[in-house]
Amino acid sequence: MAVPAQSPDTFTLLPLQMDSATKAVSATGTTNKALDAELQALNTLHRAILSADVPAGTPPPPIPVNPKRGAQITKLREAANTDFRKGNHTQAVRLYSLAIDMALGRPFWEPAGLVREEVSVLLAARAQAHMGMQEWAEAAVDAEASVEMRKVGNPKAWWRRGKCLVEMQRLEEAEAWVEHALEFEGTEADLLKLKAEIEGLKASKK
Amino acid sequence: MWPFDLVNWVGLTVPLAYLFILVSSLAAFSSFYRKRQAAKATSLQPWFPPNLQRDIYLSLLHMENPKVPDGVLKAALMRRATEDLNRMMQVQQAKQPLQGLLQRNSVGNDLFQRLQHAEHETQTDIRDVMQEANAFTPGWGNFIFQSANEMAHNKQTREKLAEFNNTRASEKEWWDQRKATIQSDFMKELDDEKSEAASAPAAKPAAKIGSDDDAVIVESGGPAEKAGKSKKKKGKN
Numbered sequence: 328m329a330v331p332a333q334s335p336d337t338f339t340l341l342p343l344q345m346d347s348a349t350k351a352v353s354a355t356g357t358t359n360k361a362l363d364a365e366l367q368a369l370n371t372l373h374r375a376i377l378s379a380d381v382p383a384g385t386p387p388p389p390i391p392v393n394p395k396r397g398a399q400i401t402k403l404r405e406a407a408n409t410d411f412r413k414g415n416h417t418q419a420v421r422l423y424s425l426a427i428d429m430a431l432g433r434p435f436w437e438p439a440g441l442v443r444e445e446v447s448v449l450l451a452a453r454a455q456a457h458m459g460m461q462e463w464a465e466a467a468v469d470a471e472a473s474v475e476m477r478k479v480g481n482p483k484a485w486w487r488r489g490k491c492l493v494e495m496q497r498l499e500e501a502e503a504w505v506e507h508a509l510e511f512e513g514t515e516a517d518l519l520k521l522k523a524e525i526e527g528l529k530a531s532k533k
Numbered sequence: 534m535w536p537f538d539l540v541n542w543v544g545l546t547v548p549l550a551y552l553f554i555l556v557s558s559l560a561a562f563s564s565f566y567r568k569r570q571a572a573k574a575t576s577l578q579p580w581f582p583p584n585l586q587r588d589i590y591l592s593l594l595h596m597e598n599p600k601v602p603d604g605v606l607k608a609a610l611m612r613r614a615t616e617d618l619n620r621m622m623q624v625q626q627a628k629q630p631l632q633g634l635l636q637r638n639s640v641g642n643d644l645f646q647r648l649q650h651a652e653h654e655t656q657t658d659i660r661d662v663m664q665e666a667n668a669f670t671p672g673w674g675n676f677i678f679q680s681a682n683e684m685a686h687n688k689q690t691r692e693k694l695a696e697f698n699n700t701r702a703s704e705k706e707w708w709d710q711r712k713a714t715i716q717s718d719f720m721k722e723l724d725d726e727k728s729e730a731a732s733a734p735a736a737k738p739a740a741k742i743g744s745d746d747d748a749v750i751v752e753s754g755g756p757a758e759k760a761g762k763s764k765k766k767k768g769k770n
Contacts, residue, residue, distance in 0.1 A: 338591040339583060347599050352589075365585050365612070373608035384604045385669060386611065388676035389683045431691060436611075439686030446694070464708035465701060472697040476690070495708060 372435065379434045386436045396433060400426050400445055407452065416459040423453035447476035451484040458487060467491035482512040489521050493528065501525050577643060580624075580651030586616040587658060590665075607669055614662050614681035617655055624652045 341362065342355045351370045354362050381387055407422035430445040450473035457466035470488035474481055485508035492501035505522045512518055590609040593601045631648055634640045663674035 339588045340595065341588050341592040343589070343592050343596065345593075345596070345599065345601055345605070350602060350605055352593065352601075352605060361585060362589075365589060369589065369605075369608055369612050372611060373605050376608055377604060384607060385673055386607075386680050389679050431694070433687075435684045435687045436680035437683065437687075439683050439690050442687060443690055446690075462705075464704040468697055468701045468704050472694060475693060475697070495711065 375434055386434070389436060389438045392437055392441060396429065397441075397445075400429050400449075403429065404449060404452065407456075411452070411456050411459065414459070416456045419456040420453055420460075423449050423456060427453070443476045447473045447481055447484065450476065451481065451487065454484065454487045454491075458491065461494075463491040463494045467495070478511055482508075482515040482518060485512055486515070486517045486521060489518070489525075493521070493525060498525055498529055498532070502529070577647050577650065580647045581620055584613075584616060584620075584658070586613040589613075603669060610662060610665055610669070611677065611681060611684065613658075614666075614677050615684050617659050617662060618678060618681050618685060620651070620655045621659065624648060624655060628652070 343352055343366075344355050345352050350373065352366050354366060376384060376386055379386070403422055403426035407419045407426065410416075410422060411419040427446055427449045430442055430449060433442055450469045454466040454469035454473060457463075457469060467488050470484045470491065473484035474488065477484075485504075489501050489505045489508060492498075492504060502522075502525050505518060505525060508518050509515075509522070586609070590606070590613045593606055593609055627648060631640065631645055635642070635645050659678070662677065665674075666677045667674040
């Protein structure tokens with residue numbers, strides 16, 4: 328009836344096999360969805376460890392972080408910033424996207440807080456570049472994602488989504504969003520200004 | 534010999550037999566009781582499903598032909614550490630409320646025993662993982678769970694971002710449609726104004742009001758529907 332509890336001295340021998348060339352582990356015999364998914368995750372992790380090129384193939388502790396990737400991301404971001412200032416928004420968006428992919432490509436054992444930090448800055452910047460091209464929908468999503476990654480100390484992203492919603496004439500949503508933003512960034516002058524703007528627009532609509 | 538001569542052996546058999554029966558019956562009861570307790574504990578439904586990561590790691594460890602390289606084993610051990618951490622978190626989250634329920638007699642003792650059993654099992658497995666890690670690389674046991682923790686957080690972060698990537702397409706589509714409506718409305722208004730200017734001035738006021746109303750209805754329709762949709766999105770997060 329009941330499955331007996333697992334004893335620390337025993338385990339269930341699973342029907343596994345390994346490809347001797349690729350070192351990929353797979354299940355033999357009957358297919359089992361959970362097992363297959365788990366093995367896939369295992370193979371992904373194994374490849375990540377191999378490609379990370381760490382000493383002895385042991386993932387290092389989360390801190391200190393290998394500075395190489397961070398430097399590359401910074402370089403990409405600066406190039407994108409330059410493009411943005413020149414008004415070359417398409418190129419800036421492309422470079423920001425590359426930098427975001429690079430930040431998300433960090434090995435899984437590196438600090439997640441660092442990834443969130445980097446990605447939030449990059450997403451906010453990409454939102455700005457989208458706004459430069461008047462692509463309000465993309466900008467709004469990017470800014471929202473940026474806020475999701477970092478809520479406090481990210482007033483620009485809060486403001487950008489609010490602005491995009493106003494531009495798309497979604498005033499109700501924009502108002503709610505700015506209210507929410509002011510809970511985190513109550514003293515931000517831009518947000519207060521945006522709030523006044525939304526109220527003005529709503530009043531003129533009526 | 535002096536002391537034994539004085540002993541009345543026949544008279545002593547009765548108390549000796551009494552003692553023997555007493556001790557052996559106690560021993561029998563104790564062993565019987567313990568066996569039953571152990572059987573009851575193992576027959577309790579386990580709190581967690583079988584630990585797949587642990588089974589995979591140990592299965593790989595015992596694979597002989599061909600022998601699994603250390604790299605794969607290390608990856609499997611990290612997966613196992615992540616799962617242990619996950620279980621430990623679940624146990625700790627459940628423990629406090631369950632204790633409260635137990636004190637108020639809202640749940641049976643069985644449930645709490647199952648949780649304690651799961652906690653114990655997970656703790657044992659965590660120690661096991663640390664030992665295994667230290668066997669691969671000295672000192673790895675000290676930080677394998679830090680790495681596992683970051684792995685869990687990183688997974689969450691990426692899942693969340695993937696969600697935003699999914700909304701991007703639908704948002705863009707909505708805005709493109711919306712933009713097209715605004716533009717066509719605008720063009721229609723321009724056309725209306727042109728035709729109005731050409732036609733007799735008497736027909737002007739009625740037509741003007743009609744087109745204005747249309748524009749307002751379309752405008753207020755979009756955002757309201759959108760607001761409902763985004764609320765749903767927030768609720769999910």
